[in-house]
Amino acid sequence: MEKVTVLSSDQLYNSFLDPKYIPAGQNKYYLRNTQVCAPKGGWRHLTSNEIESLVKNDNTAMSWDNILVTDEFDPMMIKNNKFYGFVRIGRVTSNGLQYHDLRLSCGITNSSIHSCDIGDDCAIHNVHYLSHYIIGDRCMLFNIQEMSCTDHAKFGNGIIKDGEDEDVRIWLELMNETGCRKVLPFDGMIAADAYLWAKFIDDKRLQDRLKAITQSSFDNRRGFYGTIGYGNVIKNCWIIKDVKIGNSCYIKGASKLKNITINSSEVDPTQIGENVVLVNGIIGYGCRIFYSVIAVRFVLGSHSNLKYGARLMNSFMGDNSTISCCEVLHNLIFPAHEQHHNNSFLIASVVKGQSNLAAGATIGSNHNSRTNDNEIEAGRGFWPGLCVSVKHSCKFASFTMLAKGAYPAEMINPFPFALISNDEVHGELHVMPAFSWLYNMFAMARNNWKYATRDTRVFKVQNIEFDAYAPDSMEEAIEARKLLDKWTAKAWLRKEGQSVDGMPDAVLVDMGRKLLNGDPEKLKDLEVLGEDMEKSKRKVVILHPYKAYHAYGDMMTYYAVKNIVSYLEEHDDETFQSISKRFDGDRARVWFNLGGQLMSMEDVDQLRSDIKDGTLNTWKEIHHRYNEIWKKYPVDKLRHAYMSLKHVLGVETLTVDDWNKALNKGIDLQTYIFDQVYATRKKDYENKFRRATFLSEDEMLAAWGKLDENSFILNQRKELKEFTERVQNIRKRLLPK
Numbered sequence: 001m002e003k004v005t006v007l008s009s010d011q012l013y014n015s016f017l018d019p020k021y022i023p024a025g026q027n028k029y030y031l032r033n034t035q036v037c038a039p040k041g042g043w044r045h046l047t048s049n050e051i052e053s054l055v056k057n058d059n060t061a062m063s064w065d066n067i068l069v070t071d072e073f074d075p076m077m078i079k080n081n082k083f084y085g086f087v088r089i090g091r092v093t094s095n096g097l098q099y100h101d102l103r104l105s106c107g108i109t110n111s112s113i114h115s116c117d118i119g120d121d122c123a124i125h126n127v128h129y130l131s132h133y134i135i136g137d138r139c140m141l142f143n144i145q146e147m148s149c150t151d152h153a154k155f156g157n158g159i160i161k162d163g164e165d166e167d168v169r170i171w172l173e174l175m176n177e178t179g180c181r182k183v184l185p186f187d188g189m190i191a192a193d194a195y196l197w198a199k200f201i202d203d204k205r206l207q208d209r210l211k212a213i214t215q216s217s218f219d220n221r222r223g224f225y226g227t228i229g230y231g232n233v234i235k236n237c238w239i240i241k242d243v244k245i246g247n248s249c250y251i252k253g254a255s256k257l258k259n260i261t262i263n264s265s266e267v268d269p270t271q272i273g274e275n276v277v278l279v280n281g282i283i284g285y286g287c288r289i290f291y292s293v294i295a296v297r298f299v300l301g302s303h304s305n306l307k308y309g310a311r312l313m314n315s316f317m318g319d320n321s322t323i324s325c326c327e328v329l330h331n332l333i334f335p336a337h338e339q340h341h342n343n344s345f346l347i348a349s350v351v352k353g354q355s356n357l358a359a360g361a362t363i364g365s366n367h368n369s370r371t372n373d374n375e376i377e378a379g380r381g382f383w384p385g386l387c388v389s390v391k392h393s394c395k396f397a398s399f400t401m402l403a404k405g406a407y408p409a410e411m412i413n414p415f416p417f418a419l420i421s422n423d424e425v426h427g428e429l430h431v432m433p434a435f436s437w438l439y440n441m442f443a444m445a446r447n448n449w450k451y452a453t454r455d456t457r458v459f460k461v462q463n464i465e466f467d468a469y470a471p472d473s474m475e476e477a478i479e480a481r482k483l484l485d486k487w488t489a490k491a492w493l494r495k496e497g498q499s500v501d502g503m504p505d506a507v508l509v510d511m512g513r514k515l516l517n518g519d520p521e522k523l524k525d526l527e528v529l530g531e532d533m534e535k536s537k538r539k540v541v542i543l544h545p546y547k548a549y550h551a552y553g554d555m556m557t558y559y560a561v562k563n564i565v566s567y568l569e570e571h572d573d574e575t576f577q578s579i580s581k582r583f584d585g586d587r588a589r590v591w592f593n594l595g596g597q598l599m600s601m602e603d604v605d606q607l608r609s610d611i612k613d614g615t616l617n618t619w620k621e622i623h624h625r626y627n628e629i630w631k632k633y634p635v636d637k638l639r640h641a642y643m644s645l646k647h648v649l650g651v652e653t654l655t656v657d658d659w660n661k662a663l664n665k666g667i668d669l670q671t672y673i674f675d676q677v678y679a680t681r682k683k684d685y686e687n688k689f690r691r692a693t694f695l696s697e698d699e700m701l702a703a704w705g706k707l708d709e710n711s712f713i714l715n716q717r718k719e720l721k722e723f724t725e726r727v728q729n730i731r732k733r734l735l736p737k
Helices: 009-014 030-035 048-056 191-199 204-216 435-439 441-453 471-495 505-516 545-570 576-582 601-612 619-649 656-686 697-704 711-734
Strands: 067-069 082-084 087-089 096-099 102-105 107-109 112-114 123-127 133-135 140-148 226-228 233-245 250-252 256-262 277-283 294-300 305-307 311-317 322-324 327-333 337-339 345-351 355-357 362-365 376-378 389-391 394-396 419-423 428-432 540-542 591-594 597-600
Touching: 102 123, 102 140, 112 123, 133 140, 191 204, 191 327, 191 345, 191 591, 191 619, 204 601, 204 619, 419 435, 435 441, 435 545, 441 656, 441 711, 471 505, 471 545, 471 591, 471 597, 471 619, 505 545, 545 576, 545 619, 545 656, 545 711, 576 619, 591 601, 597 601, 597 619, 601 619, 619 656, 656 697, 656 711
Parallel strands: 067 087, 082 112, 107 123, 123 140, 133 226, 140 233, 226 233, 233 250, 233 256, 256 277, 277 294, 294 311, 305 322, 311 327, 322 337, 327 345, 337 355, 345 362, 345 376, 362 389, 376 394, 428 540
Antiparallel strands: 096 102, 419 428, 591 597
16 A cells, blocks of 8 residues: 655755756756747846735745746736746736636746746646646646646657666457456557558567567657646646646646647647546547547547546547547547447447447457457448347448347348348348448438548648548459359259259359349349358348449459549549459459558558667658558549459450440449439438328428538539539540540
8 A cells, every 4th residue: 555655845845856866077967958948038036016915925945045037027917926947937927818708817926836848938826736747838727637747748748768678568458358468549540550560479479569669669768847827727637647738728627638749739739628537548640539538548539529427438530530438449530530438338349431330239248258368340320220239249341230139149241231120020130231322322422521621730740541442342242243143143043943052152153143244134033142140040141242243343443443533533644444454363352441541461560570670660651652552542442343344244455345335334433322322311301200290391401401402412412413424525535536
């Protein structure tokens, strides 16, 4: 048990930094002085008249010689304070500061100041213990119980200081409750860093290098002060300890902030609200954290929100995400995640962004399994519906939706854009591949638009692919068609009473392809069964395999045409023929989602190799490599799109006729997207149950607006018109009449 000990007055106010950590020829302020910019006219000692005035105003100091001020110093604005140690105070005038409805006079009153540097025009009132902080200009500190910094402060970074043992290092135990995928948090960490580190745990050299790079990224010397940038407002808070705060941050009513970095700027300010507890974390720019949130051992990406009692622990939360009212433990969450409901939780998962957890969703409970070392991996666009329960271990392809229900067994879903549901009457698991393209286009198209337009980050460090139709999901679609080929062939043979034992997959795939490209009536009553999709004895039934097969083909064609047309518009010197000559060889089949940025597995392997051999020695260099890969991604994506088009058409070389057909198909598919968006929304207007809550048509239109005036539908109509014109212009320019 820790004990309260008695210190001498000298130890009480002069023991911030142990002398053994002070280099020869330096004093205990040597690091502090590197953190402070001296005012233009420099500091000076107090005059005797100023000291007399300060004393009359009920101020005390251990030594007035240790209080330095500037030439603009009004002692009448300093009242009822206690000064300890070496304190430097910037400009103090009779002016005041205002932020929203809070108005405070400049100066310092009713506070205890211990070894601090205070900037110009600050208002510090009722701060009961302010120790070892450097405070920027125009800051408002009001009603704070304790604000202090220790000599070993790490500000949320996973490093150790001189003389510290390894066991004090702070780790984030991501994706797995056992801590086997732990990573070190650091200021500037993005989702790509966290996933690179957590995923490749079998690469011991990579793990060691990332740890060493993180440790060397920060100064391990003891004695740095806490810093508060300019223009900050901090009011009505209890404990702020070992915290580094950027500029223009607003903190009100926080209960405890300890060992964290809060990134904030004048153009991208962060706000923290009432009853918040934040311990051992990094907060990105432009975040909002309000109303009884608790976060411990965490990294919060830029422009993300924690609200309404959310509990976030041992987790990384990517940019542009929001979590409210729920429990999130041991997760790695990529950008653009939404989880708003009190009765949901997410445990031991990697969720790859553009995701949404509905009310009652319980993802990854380990209470129905034997151990806690299980995980869930969900591709982009993961959307479990109301009251969905999913247990460890599961893996879901991109844009998987789960209908309401309890899923009792582990699952692997290889079908992108699929809907998974329980058929409780027949005791079956139903999977509808390509559901979103076939029946939920309004949501798909709106999400594609929403994520891009809502990305208001000022500092875009994490590169993000927002388009649903991208190399990762399209490669999944190609593999999904192969499974549909094989499983359709098996279903046909079962129906015909023939055995499939010993039949090569290649033969089955070829047979299934012919069936799925033939007469759909022949497959009307065919029961196609999924294999190795659920760890259970019940059937896994694949719904509408014929529609899904062709929907995947349409997606790939649309993806290809859209990307090829965009590229040709931007490169006047390129033609269909030059693209055909430029891209040859095999299609890149493995695409890696690194925190929201897509890259080929070859790029990932090279990245890892360059980190291990010392080619990349800092996180700045690693981030630069991400950016270099991102710069070439449009061409990598174009190549994949072109090769995917060849795959769909089943040709080695595209003729002029093939290109014409592809362009026509692209226009048809853009038209289909608009028609489906319109039809999906129109159903709401025609649904008598939805209309039943309104007394009249006028009331309904007042609530919803007119269908043809819906802003998103108008946007989609415009996109269709523009896309058609763009395709026709490319055709006119590059194809013979």
